[in-house]
Amino acid sequence: MTDLDHLQAAIAEANDAEANGEVPVGAVVVHKNKIIGRGQNRVLRDSDPTAHAEIVALRQAGQHIRNYRLEDCTLYATLEPCAMCAGAILHARITRLVYAAPDPKAGACGSVLAVMNHPQLNHKVDVTTGLLAEECGTLLTNFFRKRRREKSSTRILQIEDKPIEEPSMATKTTKKAIKKWSADVDTESTYPEEGLFKKDASTIAKHLASKKVSPKGPASGMRMLNFYINRAGKNLPESRHAELEKAKTLLSEIIAKHTLKPPTKAAKKPPRKAAKKTAAKPGTTSAKKMASKKSSSK
Secondary structure (H helix, E strand, O other): OOHEEEEEEEEHHHHHHHHHOOOOOOOEEOOEEEEEEEEEHHHHOOOOOOOOOOHHHHHHHHHOOOOOOOOOOEEEEEEOOOHHHHHHHHHOOEEEEEEEOOOOOOEEEEOOOEOOOOOOOOOEEEEEEEOHHHHHHHHHHHHHHHHHHHHHHHHHHHHHOOOOOEEEEEEEHHHHHOOOOOOOOOHHHOOOOOOOOOOHHHHHHHHHHHOOOOOOOOHHHHHHHHHHHOOHHHHHHHHHHHHHHHHHHHHHHHHHHHHHOOOOOOOOOOOOOOOOOOOOOOOOHHHHHHHHHHHHHE
16 A cells, blocks of 8 residues: 555545544554554544544554554654644654645644754654645645634524514613724624614615714724624625625715815905004105195194
């Protein structure tokens, strides 16, 4: 049997782990071209944080040959071992390690840490990687994508099934003092009145632009709508998503009108100061006229 055959056996273990609700990682230990240990993630089923696929396979292999030293053995894993599993592989004196997909978050064979074949450790392991990496990486990616989708759907169903109670007068009074919206609240409760985002686009836009909802301006209402679309909109039907996008367009028009500044009135010119009367110099024409006026008045 080849490395690909043994990796396929590890992938079969990973698929079985996924069927049981575990992260799909599998491993096998091979001695003299024979599988003597099989393992898959069992941390949830066994309530054991050490029950990674590699550890489970190493335990089974040790019991098979009745020795904790697994010399002349090869371990095949669908994912790059973490620091714990890399340490166990070194303690078991595994001769060769073959893993498929790298782990950019916790890999201890070079991706994040370099536990395997550290220069200060006395045991060295022949490491081969990259075989069936795309297949094993896709298996993990699809698993976590499905899990996120299920969690989001569960939250939405819990909120939609929650009965709407008529608030009492005391509750209404208390709500006035409470901030109406925060990014820290649940995905579908970005707005206090449940069901708003199920209405038509015009109603949503007008409601979010009102002073009651957005006392600081309709831009805060746009933040509520964007938050809802980014978090919950991905799990809604296309028709509802299109209605929410239409509401964004209408709200943008309202914001544009709101931000237009009214024309400013022309500033009033300050009143002109009356020129100071100066005494006419003697001998000038003005002085002669003033003298004639005085003499005639006498």
